[in-house]
Amino acid sequence: MELQQMRYVVAVAETNSFTRAAERCLVVQSALSHQIARLERELGARLFERTSRRVRLTSAGAAFLPAARQCLDAAERAAAEVAAAVGEVRGRLAVGLIPSVAAVDIPGALREFHEQYPSVRVSLRVGASDELVEQVRQGAIEVAFLDLPTTARPEGVEARELARDCLVAVVAPDHPLAGEPAVDLGRLSREVFVDLPAQTAGRAQSDQAFTDAGFSRDVAFEVTNTDYLSRLVAQGLGIALLPSTYVHQLTGVRTIEVTDAPVRVEYVVWSRADRTPAAAAFLAVLDIPAQSPPVTD
The missing domain is CATH 1.10.10.10 (Winged helix-like DNA-binding domain superfamily/Winged helix DNA-binding domain)
Structure with a gap:
């Protein structure tokens, strides 16, 4: 054979x-x-x-x-x-990411990585945070960039916290709230929402924030892609909560500060047991040491 x-x-x-x-x-x-x-x-x-x-x-x-x-x-x-x-890094590198990564300039990091290691073939896979963690655990991808609520932690993988960020409200330009400097979750709970699918990590942080504040909300549209999510918002189909560091790249919408906004934590994660030379080299480009300290609050 x-x-x-x-x-x-x-x-x-x-x-x-x-x-x-x-x-x-x-x-x-x-x-x-x-x-x-x-x-x-x-x-x-x-x-x-x-x-x-x-x-x-x-x-x-x-x-x-x-x-x-x-x-x-x-x-x-x-x-x-x-x-x-013998000093040459080659092979393949599979990188997973959520669409709203903001803590790392992924294209810039890949450009630097490719300049140093041109023999490595790279594949990018976009997915939900919980799916990406599982793919790293299974060895389907080597490195992933994702976010989780402050109440959750990546399990079964090595992880480095990259940044924390509050969510902001995103509305259509002609929405009644478009001119407001700030709102709270109580006011937003009366609106119709566009959000990520139920049970995903990105959705969970918003659901939990409304529950903790004692409110419920109506999610009329579920979308897996944040860019398309913003396009639905721009059409007035609902409002959304998105990371403040991500929304600056959106067009056709307005953003509003949320005084009691939920917080998301961005992580980079990789395998605990089976790190390829290409993955180790990519983490080095990100200035992440071979052994990362444990994630803490």
């Missing part, structure tokens, strides 16, 4: 096509098909069901795919570790 055969299997599984897989792997289709057939004979099972209209994994192929990916990841990691041992 060869690594190249595993690469071919993964490519076919991800593209659902022998033709597209061959194009991705830069080989002729006959060579790719031959190698997969050879692997199937060695394993004693067919990995794909092939028809004139589609290609899909068999049950044996579905069982083989995760292990093949792990082997390929391990091989890539081994090559990266050897390169690091």
